[in-house]
Amino acid sequence: MSLTLPEPLYLQSLILSLSLLILSECKVIYLGSAIFKTAASLSFFLGGLNKASPTLRELSSLGWSPAFSSDEGHRYALLMIVGLGFSVLGDVLLIPSKQEYHAFQEADMTKPNKGRNREGDSLAFKAGTLFFALAHISYIFAFAYSPKRVAFGWLRFTASAGAGLLTSRWLGVFGTNTRTKGSVLAIPSDMEPLVRAYVTIISTMVGVASATDAGTQTTIGAWMFMISDMFVAVDTFGTSKPLAGKGSSSRPRWKFRSVGWAFYFFANFILAGSI
Template sequence: MYRKLLPAAILCSGAAYLIAMAAENLLLRWILKPGTMLLIIALALTAVPFSCVYRRLMLAGLGFSVVGDALLLLPGNQWFALGVGSFLIAHVFYILALLTRRRPTLARLLSLLPIIAYGVGLLTGLHDGMFASPGNGSLWIPIVVYVAVISVMVWAAVLSGSRNAAIGSILFFLSDSLLAWNKFVTPMAWAGYGVMVTYYLAQYLMAQSVEATRPIPSSVRVAGSR
């Protein structure tokens, strides 16, 4: 019963966070930003899982995302770098989870090509912007590594055959792209809202991917829990 209320609670909490952003209320942002993620974690926890291993790995990724959320609320490049590092770990856990359900086909394997093209185009644009501003150049290597890892995550999501995971990972990449572009290349007044809308949708879909799409025989559930 309570799980049915979670999507509405996540929507309300996420919308409230956007309002807190507009009002520049830092206290509410500290409460609602991780709070929305905790509701998303509850969604994954209460799902009938595709597999227990998959859920554990996804929960680890969601947990590191909460840490990253908090770090990105702090000012300064050092906190930004730590936040990127936390999300990097989250993506590694997502990749490990998604690889447990990989279902490769030729089309899915070839999807790596447009993913690489997008990543290279993003890094090309970020390079000039980052090195044009003193102090940002030191973040170049972490950003390159991050883009490479999230590209692998998107590919792993496509290979998994999970629609929720594939769309969620793409939205995650778009959210992070907008965040980086706004910070290092061209500041945009609406960017913060775009980042958070795509981010919450991404994490919601990643959590939803835990849910089994069809009934799982009890013998399989027992085996998966060991």
């Protein structure tokens, strides 16, 4: 397995930013969490932009007219940069407000969470989900235009996309009622259409990556992205919440969230390296 990655400077920036983000979550430092999450996102975006710079300079010298012509390399680079950019926007929008971030300290988390607002109820969260969906759509088209792609493998597509959809169904995304007893997730009714559409899009993205990848890079990146989204779904809509009383010195589920972040940030970093 051979992976091409952005320059080491961007990898170092990502590792440092992610480490400080996790530390901020552990110590409940809102400003640190907001800053270092943004910094980690910019690390993979700028790393991808740096890898795409020769293509962008070439397109600039040509007046950008061939951007969506028959040159697959040009289209791949542009679509990947657009997808990485949408991911950064989604990250920023998913940063909770200061009030939401510290809400658990004022609430008694040992009691049922009825009446407490979920992070997923906010308009910013819904907008962030939309931008991540746009990122996945950009990646789908990028994989379809990749100059390194192989003939579309329908069996690989069906197996990969199907695995994502079946896992999502097991979690409780699909079904007649996602808030039934025993479901892993409890998705608010107004969020169900958005979440289901999002899951369908990311499952398609994983399926297209697996079906067209001549090697393993985009497949690994796509699967890691989907795994990270499952962590986000459980963290945001999960029916089982950790116990944490008032004045807790750490945010609930910060270790669980950190694993999801590791999958997410390195997923985009690996995808950025494919440019």
